[in-house]
Amino acid sequence: MVNEHLIARSEPPRPGEPAPDFTLPDQDRKEWTLSRARINGDVVLCFYPMSFTSVCGTEMECLTREMSRWTAVGAQMVGISCDSFAVQRAWADQMGFKQPLLADMHRAVCRAYGLYWPDLNVAWRGTVVVGRDGLVRWSQKREIKSAMNLDEVLAAIG
Numbered sequence: 040m041v042n043e044h045l046i047a048r049s050e051p052p053r054p055g056e057p058a059p060d061f062t063l064p065d066q067d068r069k070e071w072t073l074s075r076a077r078i079n080g081d082v083v084l085c086f087y088p089m090s091f092t093s094v095c096g097t098e099m100e101c102l103t104r105e106m107s108r109w110t111a112v113g114a115q116m117v118g119i120s121c122d123s124f125a126v127q128r129a130w131a132d133q134m135g136f137k138q139p140l141l142a143d144m145h146r147a148v149c150r151a152y153g154l155y156w157p158d159l160n161v162a163w164r165g166t167v168v169v170g171r172d173g174l175v176r177w178s179q180k181r182e183i184k185s186a187m188n189l190d191e192v193l194a195a196i197g
Contacts, residue, residue, distance in 0.1 A: 045151035051165055051178040052152065058169040059151040063119070063141040066127035071117070071139055073169065080113035081176065081196045082169045086154045088161040088183060090122045090130040090140075095164075098186045099130075103137045105189060114168075114196045119143055121161045154180060168195045 062072040087095040118140045127140035149155045149162035156163040168177040177195030
């Protein structure tokens with residue numbers, strides 16, 4: 040497995056800590072690797088529990104709608120859930136999402152970021168901003184029904 044080096048943790052990494060590098064398939068079954076994406080600027084990892092659900096849909100819809108705000112500050116947004124790439128593709132097609140949706144089917148990445156919800160065997164809702172240098176700039180674990188505040192995340196970029 041490509042992510043076998045990852046170590047599970049109980050809480051998200053704090054600012055200044057190294058962000059665990061990983062590779063996951065996106066909705067097009069293409070490999071997406073954090074260390075490669077960081078070359079172009081900050082990366083915002085948006086973990087969510089399940090595709091085709093209301094709060095998750097609202098968050099991902101906001102990311103697509105506000106894409107120009109993210110690119111203006113040199114940041115890339117990606118969604119990450121434990122759903123398969125096929126589910127991610129169907130959801131992206133139905134909703135018109137433009138950002139990569141990554142499939143953490145083995146749960147290694149959400150565990151490595153302290154965002155695993157064992158009760159439902161899915162990712163918890165959380166956001167991690169990773170700088171170009173590979174260090175965490177900002178992280179947040181939220182209640183399942185609480186969508187991210189885009190202005191808070193934007194303030195952490197740079």
